[in-house]
Amino acid sequence: MKLYLASGNAHKVGEFQALAAAADFPGIEILSARAAGGMPPVEEDTGTFIGNARKKAQALRRIVPAEAWVLADDSGVCVDELGGAPGVESAYFAGPQGDAAANLHKLVATMRGIPDARRGAQFVCVLVLIGPDGTEHVFEGRCLGRLRHEPAGEAGFGYDPIFTPDGHALSYAELGDAVKNRISHRARAFAALVAWLRR
Numbered sequence: 532m533k534l535y536l537a538s539g540n541a542h543k544v545g546e547f548q549a550l551a552a553a554a555d556f557p558g559i560e561i562l563s564a565r566a567a568g569g570m571p572p573v574e575e576d577t578g579t580f581i582g583n584a585r586k587k588a589q590a591l592r593r594i595v596p597a598e599a600w601v602l603a604d605d606s607g608v609c610v611d612e613l614g615g616a617p618g619v620e621s622a623y624f625a626g627p628q629g630d631a632a633a634n635l636h637k638l639v640a641t642m643r644g645i646p647d648a649r650r651g652a653q654f655v656c657v658l659v660l661i662g663p664d665g666t667e668h669v670f671e672g673r674c675l676g677r678l679r680h681e682p683a684g685e686a687g688f689g690y691d692p693i694f695t696p697d698g699h700a701l702s703y704a705e706l707g708d709a710v711k712n713r714i715s716h717r718a719r720a721f722a723a724l725v726a727w728l729r730r
Contacts, residue, residue, distance in 0.1 A: 537603035580657035654716035672719030
């Protein structure tokens with residue numbers, strides 16, 4: 532089963548490929564949108580994770596082979612103290628340029644001085660899978676945790692260095708891919724997708 536991933540983000544493609552390899556469900560192959568000629572431009576303006584993921588999936592669906600499946604995700608970090616922000620705007624928190632380092636820096640600065648008791652956060656991932664017949668399936672994963680006062684770790688991407696999942700002392704960026712790909716919001720959403728495929 533070939534899944535074309537509606538993303539031009541190499542980190543995200545690699546993460547999904549690792550999730551597929553670890554899923555113990557033979558036959559899932561994750562292909563980058565580049566394999567279909569490149570991800571069409573999509574304005575992520577729906578205000579919801581599912582709406583943005585759906586727009587991306589539908590855009591790629593129009594250019595992949597007719598028999599192909601398309602998978603899109605939208606994800607972000609939702610901070611309790613900020614009323615759920617940056618949320619769906621996580622990729623553009625510091626501006627429309629979508630600079631991951633700038634986004635991380637802004638969140639660190641925004642939360643400066645906020646005590647540990649008020650640093651609760653969660654990563655959310657919504658997956659939209661569209662089949663060859665146009666049928667849509669939606670899967671969601673969440674990972675609860677808290678924000679560190681300063682970034683830590685070199686692995687991962689985006690907000691990973693500032694987020695520590697519940698039950699762990701290290702950030703997403705310190706835990707390493709093997710652990711992160713078991714507990715992350717994206718891993719949990721993908722596990723729900725695989726469970727559906729098994730049924």
